[in-house]
Amino acid sequence: MATLTSPPSAIDGRARLVLVVLCAAQFMVALDFSVLNVALPALGADLGMSHSALQWAITAFALPSGGFLLLSGRLGDLYGRKKLFVSGLALFGAASLLATFAWDPASFLAGRALQGVGAAAIVPTGMSLLTTTFPEGPQRDRALGIFGTLLSLGFTVGMVLGGVLTDTLGWRSTMGLLALFSFLVLPLAPGLLPESRTPDRPRLDVPGAVTVTGGLLSLIYALSTAAERGFEGADVAITLVIGLALLVAFVIVESRSASPLVSLKMLRRRSIALGNLGGLITLSMMTTVVFVLTLYFQETLGLSGLMTGMIFGIQGVMSVVAGSFAPKVIGRLGARRTLVLALVGQGVLTAALLGIGTTSGALLATVAVSLASMFHLAAIIAYGVTATSGVADEEQGLATGLVTTTQQVGLTIGIPLLGVLATTGDVLYDGVRTVLALDAAIVLVAALLLALGLRKRT
Structure with a gap:
């Protein structure tokens, strides 16, 4: 275990550089979840993929990135987190090149799937390296705040860049950007990151x-x-x-x-179980909102891909704002209370989106989704703190494996569960409003359950 010491609430020196590398990799993976969204129509036309098959451009990445997370987190615990992190970066970059130069749907989807495998190695090991580098308390809260901000910012910046790149350089440039990003981060990681693994090396x-x-x-x-x-x-x-x-x-x-992959004793800790539930809800429901609003802006209101991306750029700016003060709110209110209040805010503002119309509503949607993203970002940070607090360093791989699995599964399941309702009906607008209503209800019910379940400290 490697721990870099610094003043109680400050992050400086080598620890800051470590955080830069870890956050850059996290940002890159989050970017991959959304950078193709606006580019899907152009991608489909170029590679001959049907409208319904375009969902697999996203799912081919999400499937392995969610499925292999817990295994990757444990392999990092046993054989070295830095080693697996660096290997994941290299695979992600190579896979991004394959997707960039794909010549048919099969080669493109293969590249996306390999990107997902690389992401499954990067995300849990990156989180474990962060929590073992920064001690529990103000330092870790700040580090997780930056980490969570870039998770949300990467998703929304991806929407902006996807629109800009597709309109100017074509859809292939979105995958080329990810390859470039990976190969910029890769040379820095081996020399900067501390190696860490569990000391007793239990059996896999x-x-x-x-x-x-x-x-x-x-x-x-x-x-x-x-x-x-x-x-x-x-x-x-x-x-x-x-x-x-x-x-x-x-x-x-x-x-x-x-030597369990997931300690059931750990899951019996209310803060870990309910903290991850809160993370699953906030991530899956907000990505669903972004997905259906992307369809609404372009297919109902007739906005361009570039304009749609710029709207989500405003959301990204608001996420950065939220990330700057969310750790302070957590310090004052506590992670559990912040998580509940953030879910309430996200749910209420999602419900406000029901006021959008068939010919107008861009302004309302922009304001509501931007404010909702602030609460969403606070919920991401609060759930990360809640679900990793009170966990020994030798168990951080298990705890952060759960947190990162929650992140990736949350980013994956929302659109299949609810997004399908927006596209299967005869009128897209009606489907979008149905999804938004269900989305808001799920978030608010989850907030109530967490408020009841997290009343007692565990």
């Missing part, structure tokens, strides 16, 4: 790794396929059942394992 929980990875892959596949053509297909039902069965088997395996 192979049954747990197989069941949880298979379960997550099956579940995400089922939800993503449902987003493309609904829940009627036999493959959707079969993979959904398989995914749930494997996740149940995973729980049974972990309860009997001497």
